[in-house]
Amino acid sequence: MTSTVNAPAATSPARALVCRGCGAEFPLAAQHACFECFGPLEVAYDQAALARVTREQIEAGPQNIWRYAALLPAGQDPSTRVSLDPGLTPLVSAPGLAAELGLRAPLWVKDDSANPTHSFKDRVVSVALTAARGLGFTRFACASTGNLANSVAAHAARAGVPSIVFIPGDLEQGKVITTAVYGGDLVAIDGSYDDVNRLCSELVETDEFEDTAFVNVNVRPYYAEGSKTLGYEVAEQLGWRIPEQVVIPMASGELLTKVDKAFTELVEIGLVEAPANGWTVFGAQSLGCNPIAVALHGDTDTIVPVKPTGIAKSLNIGDPAAGLYALEAVRRTGGWMDYADDDEIREGIRLLARTTGVFAETAGGVTVAVLKKLVESGKLDPEKETVVFNTGEGLKTLDAVAGLVGPTYRIKPSLRGARDAGLLG
């Protein structure tokens, strides 16, 4: 780390795609599975390029994810970005929540509902579509549980590029409308998210879709890198420190692995020092879709796919692509995983709102509910600084709490009405 402000990197620091299974390397292209072993691919970087990045360079950048462009696989040239410019979402101090849960060290909520389409997906979509346009794609697509659909459709509208979004037929109405309103094609599929994802994997091989970037299929390695920005931001917002504990919701498990990767990178390239005893990563799932947590609890690497149920639809990926890597990160850092049932999720949403003013979607309720369980079970250390991630917006899953909250009084419009209701003593 130097104090010199360098010019932003004009070229991508990405070096290759590398197989997470066998380590084989491939050129940077639209490829997501290894030709050797069919393992998933990940972006690998020129470490020397990363190591040239300085805090000052980042701090002089824009107030969004692109301040970290020199650590991302695309978007170094601002004119190439396909983006709603997400990121730098609030890191909210949560002393009231900490007190209720019995945490005695600082607790923070990283509130990604503040992104343009109100979920962390804007981060991954901005990176994926920027990479996709650079690779020559002229139509944007995704398989989605809702938030991703919103984000891809909105990004495409902003960029003036056609989009086609595939969703399960049973999604919350809010997420359907919030995709359809942007005017792209929207395909509802009679099946689960895993069915939708499988169909997209087939469509991507057809001639009719060769111009189409499926953000979470054929450009998935770039897409996944966008999640690193959540880790970078937490560290920068803490004054270039890594928190001792993080609690992260898991769908595919990828978000968790990328936050961990971001922390690792920041230490390796010298932008931050690791906490004295390292950091610990915790993962949160719902009872209705808990295959990664169940594998951890069973002390196995065998993740048995499930048919998801329950209200936390944005986490309902029954066959989680990055589950194995999430297990690895949690085990390596001495963390744990747990899961919450629908009632606990609803209570988690209300607890977070009441103590912090942050209204989370069901995924945020999962994470807060699991945070509570982790404290109660002693798995999470109440004396260590903790960051809990809210990845989405409560307005998108109103049904979850619709029956539980409402007016506390209903009165006539008069002082007498107020008096009769007891509001005047």
Next chain:
Amino acid sequence: MTSTVNAPAATSPARALVCRGCGAEFPLAAQHACFECFGPLEVAYDQAALARVTREQIEAGPQNIWRYAALLPAGQDPSTRVSLDPGLTPLVSAPGLAAELGLRAPLWVKDDSANPTHSFKDRVVSVALTAARGLGFTRFACASTGNLANSVAAHAARAGVPSIVFIPGDLEQGKVITTAVYGGDLVAIDGSYDDVNRLCSELVETDEFEDTAFVNVNVRPYYAEGSKTLGYEVAEQLGWRIPEQVVIPMASGELLTKVDKAFTELVEIGLVEAPANGWTVFGAQSLGCNPIAVALHGDTDTIVPVKPTGIAKSLNIGDPAAGLYALEAVRRTGGWMDYADDDEIREGIRLLARTTGVFAETAGGVTVAVLKKLVESGKLDPEKETVVFNTGEGLKTLDAVAGLVGPTYRIKPSLRGARDAGLLG
């Protein structure tokens, strides 16, 4: 304007409350009407204090409204702020919308749906509650059409202060839940917003509410000043320039007057130069609640209150407190007002979403629909740079477009299903 970075002002630049009617002055307290003539009060500033503010001082401030604290009546000391830290919302370039409407100069959307509770109300509430706490109040309240309720309840939750929010009984469910979830008291009133507002004006005089700050009643002068930050931000985000034309939705009419006031202040204190021919302010209402626009069209200062109808509930103030001042600003700057019916509002929402990726609530639909009318009628100059204000989030008024948008295809989860739907040529 100097290039020296000054320390932030430690004290408020506010000097007094001054009557907008007769000009009488009063000390800075919890007072909203003139003791002489019952006219509305406004915050007046020490112009010398404002004139010491520099661009550099502002640019060195936080990434939210408090960067303008030296131009506001409260919050100079960060430790005193009651705030979700709203502001610095995106100023979105909208070339696609400009092209569809036939505008040949730059068009921008100031997107205040990006605030913490997703409306511009977070700005006014942060300023009002910060002032209120400084004045000794220990409970926060408001009369609201929804967005304000969300914001007050969320601010109170973050600050750990009790709240009591009064809403009309017929509000959209989204806005009800998004207030109730924060756990404060929520009083639904059988009546219109104007009924709710009148009751609050009565309650504020009772002993039982003497500890209670009604953000838009007894601390209204401070509250209203928060809207200035929208004007400051637009100017700063344009590189310290004032746009030639602005189109602003009107409920009470206060937002419009405060954006105009912000521009005026910036010029007076030397932070920006006015455009060569000044700026022009346009106001937008709905057909269901158009008393200010009707007065303008009738060339009168007599604003006849209406009983509001229509889907743009967040603008449904039938007896607009600042209507007269909105008329003054629009006439003085050579602007105009118009109004849109419900179908035009819905189309405005879709047009904005399709061309910019911004999903607005009905109020944003009103403003875009009126922008379209103003272009078509020749009232707005297509050769001049224009900023249109979106003040709220589409997720809060999903019902408005629920019947109009949805999946464009519904298929079985197979290539055959895709082929049958025509997705494979």
